[in-house]
Amino acid sequence: MQTPVFDANASGAGNLGDLPEWNLSDLYSSPDAPELKRDMDWLEQACADFAADYEGHLAGLGAQGMLDCVLRYEKIDMVAGRIMSFIGLRYYQNTTDAERAKAMSDAQDRITAFTTPLVFFSLEVNRIDDAVLDGWFAGNADLARYKPIFDRLRLMRPYQLSDELEKFLHDQSTVGAAAxxxxxxxxxxxxxxxxxxxxxxxxxxxxxxxxxxxxxxxxxxxxxxxxxxxxxxxxxxxxxxxxxxxxxxxxxxxxxxxxxxxxxxxxxxxxxxxxxxxxxxxxxxxxxxxxxxxxxxxxxxxxxxxxxxxxxxxxESDRRIGWDEARETVLSAYAGFDPEMARLAQPFFDDGWIDAPVKPGKAPGAFAHPTVSNVHPYVMLNYLGKPRDVMTLAHELGHGVHQRLAAGQGELLASTPLTLAETASVFGEMLTFRRLLKDAPSQKERKVLLAGKVEDMINTxxxxxxxxxxxxxxxxxxxxxxxxxxxxxxxxxxxxxxxxxxxxxxxxxxxxxxxxxxxxxxSPFYVYAYAFGDGLVNALYAVYEEGDADFQKKYFDMLKAGGSKHHKELLAPFGLDASDPAFWDKGLGMISGFIDELEAMEG
Known part of the structure; x- marks a missing residue:
């Protein structure tokens, strides 16, 4: 199950126009929808059947047997993710509502209990000999597609506890960190x-x-x-x-x-x-x-x-930017980069995929929740019409576009590591900023925009x-x-x-x-992902400005990869390498250059 990407710099209303709210019916029609009960019942049985069929047997499955196992695991992950996405998004709309809070807690408890028998999967995978797994991947291309999942699991192999302890930790999580x-x-x-x-x-x-x-x-x-x-x-x-x-x-x-x-x-x-x-x-x-x-x-x-x-x-003007203007600003900036990017963002506005107003009890900040790979993401804002709120909209829509593109990888491979999860969001902000800067009607407006961007980058x-x-x-x-x-x-x-x-x-x-x-x-230590993403995008944007003719194609290919490739592999087509210390200096140089320009305006 994927999780929402919370963001750091959303603002906390006025005549801003008709601010959209979520329509969650693409997940479930209501909290008492029969489909929700059906899926919860299915999940309980599917988890029990999976454990009965596979626990203690993974090493002897062979390539086709392991592929069947992974596909069943992926379906379980998707159904659990759909349930928790719906219940979680309702909760974020009003975290002080007792019914929603109870629904969230009860669903977490039940799904944790259902999925505890699945803990064996990663533990047994990590006991399979490398040569055996490599042989399976070599002989079955469909299974080999999931190799990044196995590679990720095996990174944890040195830190794995006994089966019993791993199940205990999973089981007690609802009264631990989650509580x-x-x-x-x-x-x-x-x-x-x-x-x-x-x-x-x-x-x-x-x-x-x-x-x-x-x-x-x-x-x-x-x-x-x-x-x-x-x-x-x-x-x-x-x-x-x-x-x-x-x-x-x-x-x-x-x-x-x-x-x-x-x-x-x-x-x-x-x-x-x-x-x-x-x-x-x-x-x-x-x-x-x-x-x-x-x-x-x-x-x-x-x-x-x-x-x-x-x-x-x-x-700086204290003018508030209405919702229609904010939407047009971001979509036109996206379209200026590539019409496909605006096309992917349009349904967020048209189909109830954004919840924008500030409301009592609503979770603060902003996020983009990918939900599950066979539905679509939802974006939450607390929109007050400030210029930074427009940039937040551009940021969250970047996440949403990324999540839509990565969904083609399927549930287990769509989720992007946090370090790369900020790539499209920060790039979307940069596109919007550059468009506003280009269209600035005066030196004063340019100065305000530059200063605002520097502040955002310093915050990021x-x-x-x-x-x-x-x-x-x-x-x-x-x-x-x-x-x-x-x-x-x-x-x-x-x-x-x-x-x-x-x-x-x-x-x-x-x-x-x-x-x-x-x-x-x-998310302990999450925060460096923002700086990672900003530095990465600044370096990427420099390549874009240098006029790489295939940049858009490479960019979309990178987003479509989701979590299926390592950052080194994703950046290589752009001639970039995050392990090179000079890479970060290049990104920081963009911020420093903006400050140089501001200092020059003082002369």
Whole structure:
């Protein structure tokens, strides 16, 4: 089952036009649809039959027998994914609704129970001799198509536990990490912030941090700090428990670092991530430090405060962009690259595949959920009409287009590693930005667009690598004992000054702002994938600008590959190699070049 790709920089309404909401009927017509019960009943029986037919027998199946086994496993994965996609998407629409929360919990419990007997599959595959498997692949082309799945499973072979322990870990997951994830989600969605005489949720309050009115930004920042502070003990408990649970499992598995599991699932070598991290940290002075010093001057401030980080520029319009204009902007940018890209994006607008309005209880942020390979993705936004919201739309539609193209690989091979999952989304943003820049009616508008893009790139690259460093420090410190909220706050602040630079002062209470970032809870060490994706796309875009005549074809081929190829193989047609440290410098050079252009405008 694939999972939604949550994104970091979505905004938290006005006369924006008719904002679309999801039509989930392509999954199931309703929570009590007979088809949903039918599929749940089928799943229970199919899992039991699969275990009865195959447990203890994988090594003797032969090539055709293993192919039949894989196809049955894939169908089980697809049906489970369809059920959880429907129930999960309903839940994200209103996480504070008791009926939806119960449906989500009950479905997780039941499907976990049904699928526990399947844990043997990966364990037995990893006990088959390499020569035997290679012989099967050589003799059966249909089975050989699934070789990347077997390769991925076998990466875990050194860290595999006994069959009994693996089944136990799978079985108890609903009262472990999944339960703490749910507690975090429901707490975040239920937080109330008081601004003047208005009570609002997190998304709308975060939105005030990018308001033109500095006093309004400060009020929002201080209210965020107050509410986070009131809840910080609970958030510290969530982080302590999840990081300790991870440490215990990692120790039993013999994983050398807390990051190892993420690198394995991303199919990326630790040294590649380390090269990315070091390149970004070394570039802080010429990226974020330099940009925020420029911004400090534009804002006319002696010192920047944290509530100024996402402030609009003084010359920036506070015009809200209606939904129709946002749709036209993104689709025309996509079509300018290749009409096929716009064609793939169009049904999201026409067929109820986007949920855009801000609503009470709705999950914050934005994501693209691929659902299952025989349906289609769904995109969630919290659209408020800001220019960054248009870029978020472009970003999530990029994910959606990627997921549609990769679906041709089938359920087991469609899912893309996180490091490559950001490729089409960031590329879609870049296409939209370049179109807006080309059409800018004045130097002032060009400056605003450039500055906005630099800020987004800093949020995507600098901020996410700082987040990654925070997580590395958090998990390392937790190994030495329980962390108090103050301990976690100190770790958080240790990366803030380093990454943001000397232009900033940090208000009292900012040390709690780690508490609302969902990635730390849902997907430990996920965040470096944003920087990976941005750097990769910047390098890709440079190749596109150089005029490679076959670029569009190569690009679509890369997206269609889904999870069937390694990043080295996917980038080779473009003459790129992420294991080369110069690769990352090339991507960071694009950001630095934009800042050069902004500095030149000051002359």
């Amino acid at each position: 703490w994830n749910r507690l975090f989600d429901e707490t975040i969605s239920g937080l109330e912030f008081v601004i003047g005489d208005e009570t609002r949720g997190l998304e709308a309050t975060l939105n005030d941090l990018s308001d033109q009115d500095r006093a309004k930004r400060e009020t929002a920042a201080r209210e965020l700090s107050r509410v986070f502070g009131e809840n910080v003990k609970l958030f510290a408990r969530v982080h302590n428990t999840l990081s300790k649970e991870k440490e215990i499992e990692d120790r039993w598995r013999g994983m050398p670092t807390p990051q190892t599991g993420r690198h394995l699932s991303n199919q990326v070598e630790p040294e590649v991530v380390e090269a990315l991290r070091n390149a970004v940290v070394n570039a802080y002075p010429k990226l974020s430090h330099r940009y925020y010093e420029l911004k400090r001057g534009w804002l006319g401030l002696d010192r920047m405060q944290v509530w100024d980080r996402n402030a609009p520029l003084p010359m 690259v600098v901020r996410q690598i700082a987040f990654y460093d925070f997580e590395c420090k958090l998990h390392a410190a937790r190994r030495n004992g329980e962390l108090t909220p103050d301990d976690i706050g100190e770790l958080w602040m240790s990366v803030q000054g380093e990454s943001l630079g000397p232009a900033f002062d940090f208000m009292e209470g900012y040390e709690t702002f780690w508490s609302y970032v969902p990635h730390f809870v849902h």
